[in-house]
Amino acid sequence: MTVRLDGQLVRLEGACPVEDAEVLLRLLLASPEAAVDWRACESLHGAVAQVLLASGAPLQGPPASPFLRQWVEPALRAAMRRGGPFPKGEGMP
Amino acid sequence: MNEFLEQFLIESRELVDQASGDFLALEAAPGDRARIESAFRAVHTLKGAAGIMDFHAMGRALHALEDVLSRLQSGANLVTPALVAGGLEAMDRVTGWLDAMQADGVPPAAADAEADTLVARFSGAATDPPPEASVAEEDWAAELLARYPEAARDAACALRYAPDPDCFFRGEDPLARVSRLPGLLALEIAPAAPWPALAELDPFACNLTLLALLSGPPDAVAGLVTGAEVRPLRPGARSADAASALSEPALALLDAQLDLLAGHPGEGAAGRIASAGRVAGNVLRHAGRAGDAEAVGRAAAESLAAGEGSALARAIARARDGGDETPAEMAAPARPAADTSPEPAGPSGEAAARYLRVDMERVDALLTLAGELTVAKNAFAHVVAMVREGGDPVAVAAALSDQQAGLDRLVGRLQQTVLGLRLLPLSQVFGRFPRLLREIAGSLGKPARLVLEGEATEADKAVVDALFEPLLHGIRNALDHGIEPPAERERLGKPPVATIRLRAAREGEQLRVEVEDDGRGVDVAAIRAAAARRGLLSAEALAALPDEGAIDLVFAPGFSTASAVTDLSGRGVGMDAVRRAVERMGGRVAIESRPGVGTTLRMLLPFSVMLTRVMTVEVDGQAFGIPLDAVVETVRVPRSRIVPVGGARAFVLRGRTVPLLALGEALGRSAGGTQAPDVSVVVVAAGDQLGGFEVERLGGQMEVMLKPVEGLLSDAAAIAGTTLLGDGRVLIVLDPQELLA
Numbered sequence: 001m002t003v004r005l006d007g008q009l010v011r012l013e014g015a016c017p018v019e020d021a022e023v024l025l026r027l028l029l030a031s032p033e034a035a036v037d038w039r040a041c042e043s044l045h046g047a048v049a050q051v052l053l054a055s056g057a058p059l060q061g062p063p064a065s066p067f068l069r070q071w072v073e074p075a076l077r078a079a080m081r082r083g084g085p086f087p088k089g090e091g092m093p
Numbered sequence: 094m095n096e097f098l099e100q101f102l103i104e105s106r107e108l109v110d111q112a113s114g115d116f117l118a119l120e121a122a123p124g125d126r127a128r129i130e131s132a133f134r135a136v137h138t139l140k141g142a143a144g145i146m147d148f149h150a151m152g153r154a155l156h157a158l159e160d161v162l163s164r165l166q167s168g169a170n171l172v173t174p175a176l177v178a179g180g181l182e183a184m185d186r187v188t189g190w191l192d193a194m195q196a197d198g199v200p201p202a203a204a205d206a207e208a209d210t211l212v213a214r215f216s217g218a219a220t221d222p223p224p225e226a227s228v229a230e231e232d233w234a235a236e237l238l239a240r241y242p243e244a245a246r247d248a249a250c251a252l253r254y255a256p257d258p259d260c261f262f263r264g265e266d267p268l269a270r271v272s273r274l275p276g277l278l279a280l281e282i283a284p285a286a287p288w289p290a291l292a293e294l295d296p297f298a299c300n301l302t303l304l305a306l307l308s309g310p311p312d313a314v315a316g317l318v319t320g321a322e323v324r325p326l327r328p329g330a331r332s333a334d335a336a337s338a339l340s341e342p343a344l345a346l347l348d349a350q351l352d353l354l355a356g357h358p359g360e361g362a363a364g365r366i367a368s369a370g371r372v373a374g375n376v377l378r379h380a381g382r383a384g385d386a387e388a389v390g391r392a393a394a395e396s397l398a399a400g401e402g403s404a405l406a407r408a409i410a411r412a413r414d415g416g417d418e419t420p421a422e423m424a425a426p427a428r429p430a431a432d433t434s435p436e437p438a439g440p441s442g443e444a445a446a447r448y449l450r451v452d453m454e455r456v457d458a459l460l461t462l463a464g465e466l467t468v469a470k471n472a473f474a475h476v477v478a479m480v481r482e483g484g485d486p487v488a489v490a491a492a493l494s495d496q497q498a499g500l501d502r503l504v505g506r507l508q509q510t511v512l513g514l515r516l517l518p519l520s521q522v523f524g525r526f527p528r529l530l531r532e533i534a535g536s537l538g539k540p541a542r543l544v545l546e547g548e549a550t551e552a553d554k555a556v557v558d559a560l561f562e563p564l565l566h567g568i569r570n571a572l573d574h575g576i577e578p579p580a581e582r583e584r585l586g587k588p589p590v591a592t593i594r595l596r597a598a599r600e601g602e603q604l605r606v607e608v609e610d611d612g613r614g615v616d617v618a619a620i621r622a623a624a625a626r627r628g629l630l631s632a633e634a635l636a637a638l639p640d641e642g643a644i645d646l647v648f649a650p651g652f653s654t655a656s657a658v659t660d661l662s663g664r665g666v667g668m669d670a671v672r673r674a675v676e677r678m679g680g681r682v683a684i685e686s687r688p689g690v691g692t693t694l695r696m697l698l699p700f701s702v703m704l705t706r707v708m709t710v711e712v713d714g715q716a717f718g719i720p721l722d723a724v725v726e727t728v729r730v731p732r733s734r735i736v737p738v739g740g741a742r743a744f745v746l747r748g749r750t751v752p753l754l755a756l757g758e759a760l761g762r763s764a765g766g767t768q769a770p771d772v773s774v775v776v777v778a779a780g781d782q783l784g785g786f787e788v789e790r791l792g793g794q795m796e797v798m799l800k801p802v803e804g805l806l807s808d809a810a811a812i813a814g815t816t817l818l819g820d821g822r823v824l825i826v827l828d829p830q831e832l833l834a
Contacts, residue, residue: 015578015579015580022296024296025296029292042580045261045266045268046256046261046299046301047266047296047297049268049282051294053282053301054288054300072268075282079281079283
């Protein structure tokens with residue numbers, strides 16, 4: 001499994017395919033306080049990145065691959081800072 | 094000319110034809126969305142082809158046109174007559190380039206300047222009508238540059254990529270695409286629309302917009318991310334608002350307009366004046382020379398009214414030379430108009446010949462045959478002389494029969510040799526897949542390599558050409574469903590980079606073509622479940638079906654379409670299309686699956702168009718053919734020896750009772766009224782059964798190319814195919830097995 005819940009941490013590991021988006025979304029909805037640990041993440045489908053961005057979940061990095069480290073992580077953090085309309089927790093049911 | 098250039102020319106001309114047809118149709122019906130789509134696809138493919146050939150000028154021009162078309166697609170702009178004219182002009186220009194490449198093997202030197210003209214024209218067309226939109230268009234790139242001043246220095250282009258919401262379903266990964274772009278300098282990821290509450294987020298609907306600055310060339314970037322907006326950045330041109338010096342490309346553009354105005358008065362002058370005026374105006378405005386632009390605009394109106402371009406040429410020349418008072422008489426003739434005229438010169442459309450690569454040896458064989466045919470023809474002179482001299486009829490007949498036999502042999506060899514001319518190596522179709530595989534594999538995030546085997550195997554051109562589509566489906570399917578994701582492969586101890594083999598081999602009269610992957614094999618249980626869900630078969634029938642039979646269900650029409658709706662990945666995409674294509678060629682297709690090891694899609698195809706020897710017979714005044722390999726002999730049977738057996742008739746041939754069928758009646762024609770004492774009977778073998786066809790007259794034998802029956806007749810039993818006779822009539826060739834059954 002490339003996405004799993006480990007206590008209060010959702011772990012993304014290896015190459016996360018498009019299917020992981022739904023699993024990740026479910027886990028984040030079930031544990032709104034969870035942070036996402038993507039230190040073992042090698043690659044990330046756009047759909048998974050989208051869930052990270054929409055949820056605003058705190059990210060524990062840096063991720064494993066250079067592309068994610070150099071480009072995706074800063075881009076996601078910047079987008080979340082720019083005020084994705086949700087600072088953490090808002091928008092939850 | 095090398096093979097790829099040849100292929101490029103052939104394909105490009107087809108695409109140009111397609112796009113031109115679409116533009117013409119749009120002129121008549123500007124709202125026709127299907128035509129807009131079609132033109133977009135053609136231009137897009139053409140651009141890709143130019144990219145493969147490293148023909149950057151063509152790529153640039155088509156990219157600009159593609160931008161215009163994509164705005165039409167999104168409804169942001171409407172089809173205007175000017176736009177149609179621009180599209181057609183671009184297609185004419187591309188045709189000119191293709192002609193030049195066909196003649197010289199390399200892109201023409203003038204292409205760059207001509208492409209600039211087109212680009213300027215299209216960027217004008219794109220920004221002209223809705224000014225507020227164009228401001229916003231400009232903004233994103235400018236803002237992006239402002240946010241990343243470091244990156245801006247080296248950026249060659251800015252990218253805005255807003256994949257459509259369904260892109261995940263198509264297997265696209267926007268992030269993976271961006272990761273492959275050359276020279277990434279800055280990346281921004283933002284929601285396209287504000288995020289909904291997390292509980293309402295659809296994880297599979299893409300709501301991302303990606304912005305990037307890149308140092309890679311705009312053409313290359315645009316080629317890698319389809320549907321994205323790529324804005325080339327030319328820092329020099331942009332900062333030249335000092336109103337003084339015009340940049341190099343701007344000068345070239347103005348020159349091109351002067352050339353345009355210099356030649357060819359008369360027909361089309363108005364169009365050229367309008368076009369030159371617009372381009373020159375845009376160039377000057379872009380360079381911050383609003384005053385000159387205005388002067389050019391006024392001069393263009395004046396020239397249009399006068400019907401000749403000298404006023405406009407004067408204004409452009411003045412602006413070009415820094416606004417001083419150079420008289421036009423000096424500026425215009427100084428230009429070598431004849432050499433650099435952008436009008437397409439030389440042969441155009443009809444030069445679009447279709448090529449076939451032919452081995453020299455085969456041409457030599459044909460020459461030899463032609464020589465032998467001449468000898469055979471001369472031999473007839475001898476026979477003619479015999480007849481003139483009142484020679485013995487028996488001797489004449491013998492000589493004629495000799496000659497006829499000789500000719501028969503020669504014609505047979507001629508036919509074979511000519512068929513041989515149509516033979517192509519499969520590398521022609523295989524060679525297109527390495528690049529396609531890379532693209533598909535990249536978009537699916539499954540690294541794979543392609544191994545070609547037996548690509549030197551030859552087959553008829555028709556077969557080679559028709560193989561592309563089924564092979565593409567096969568490869569896509571292998572990547573989509575066969576190959577596991579890299580992580581899973583690693584866990585299974587398989588190499589992370591998958592291998593797909595395209596293999597071809599000759600097997601007797603057949604061609605075997607295979608697509609083999611080293612993936613997980615076919616999930617038979619999933620296929621059974623899907624078939625049950627869709628009601629393709631009853632539960633009992635499914636339970637009784639062996640695994641091989643269940644795998645065959647992926648070829649069932651409707652299996653794929655239904656699944657594409659229900660499953661995210663679209664299981665079994667296009668496999669029924671594969672079967673249709675292969676069966677159209679008269680071949681068969683099967684899948685062999687080894688769970689955990691891989692899947693093989695195997696196609697068995699006829700090696701060439703089939704030649705069949707038939708015997709003609711006449712029934713009710715109409716000729717029919719009977720395949721000779723079914724005919725045992727022909728006999729004349731006295732009516733008295735035909736005896737009724739039950740409701741049918743039969744006769745005895747050398748101690749065997751042979752059922753007799755009146756062919757006319759069997760084919761639903763009149764029974765034929767002759768009551769001659771004997772009947773002509775063709776004895777045919779069907780399996781180990783003999784049968785006799787009663788016919789009115791026996792004809793000769795001939796070798797024909799049998800065409801399978803299509804359309805309305807395709808359901809008619811007892812017809813093996815049709816062929817054209819020398820006099821243009823259609824000969825229907827019967828299927829004796831069916832008739833006797």
